[in-house]
Amino acid sequence: MSQPWTPQTPHDMAVMSVLQEIRAFSDALDRMHGGMKGDMDMNATDLAALRMLIMREQRGETVSPHDLSKHLRISSASTTKMLDRLSASGHLERQPHPHDRRGRVVVLTQASRSEFFRHFGEHLRGMRTVADRYDEAQLEVIARFLADVGDAIDPA
Amino acid sequence: MSQPWTPQTPHDMAVMSVLQEIRAFSDALDRMHGGMKGDMDMNATDLAALRMLIMREQRGETVSPHDLSKHLRISSASTTKMLDRLSASGHLERQPHPHDRRGRVVVLTQASRSEFFRHFGEHLRGMRTVADRYDEAQLEVIARFLADVGDAIDPA
């Protein structure tokens, strides 16, 4: 994560520390998701799909099988099978797309939402507790930084 | 991510924004890793193993198959197969553990390190460019925040 480039100034040191922490944070996220996958008895892909659906739903956006396929970077065939699994287990439903009769809209069930927040809730509370310890100005900087870095690594 | 609990104060709003950005950032990380998995023609687990090895190596720590198994949350059998794959593809080597003759130490090859940074380099530069735009005090706050949140979601 810092193979080439040797830090010189104190500012460079601070940059390096942040990059280090990003890596560790990424690692913590992976482990959290790994833990949830165990707790909820699901595989990594299905859980990632659930997370995407929860997120997009909160933004008021709909999700198509094709969207899931692109986001998870799996083939459309694998996506179909995944939707079969998740809909057999009662996590979601396929509904007709309002304007395109070829398409589908994937919708979470209430049971699925509840289950997700039941397992994710603890982590969410933990994060909120941490964030509460920072003042508004700091939170603003942090939010902006995360958005900037997110853009940098995934310009989609 | 903010299902129960309705924000009241401006500070609550700021907390909510940060949580929102954490989620988006987590998403961007997922997509970045997904992209690398495609570029490097590897599966998600193998790439995650590589990332762990790179990270631990930089901290000067050694990694055993058992460490990988715990970190990736896969069985020891799956870990063995994964090590078979990665060592067949020239990414790593199993070496005898210095003190425990049952154990192994997993070591990256130079080719693997180079390949990783060749693909990851662009993202790394992007992150560094972003971080450079923040001053030392801000970076310190950000680094601390990331460490705190990381601890909160994965107390390991």
Add this chain to the structure above:
DNA sequence: TCAATTCGCTAGTTTAGCTAGCGATCAACG
């Protein structure tokens, strides 16, 4: 209008996870 494209699905194959269990080694205790 009609050719090209996009959507989700099916069929069949390959990859990569799992459980169960083994031999070798290590650490602790009488």
Add this chain to the structure above:
DNA sequence: CGTTGATCGCTAGCTAAACTAGCGAATTGA
């Protein structure tokens, strides 16, 4: 010491979940 129980990585065999190839229906645009 010597025995006993735990731990390490591995093998064998099974199952789950990805992939490629290709299809019909619906949409788009020349």
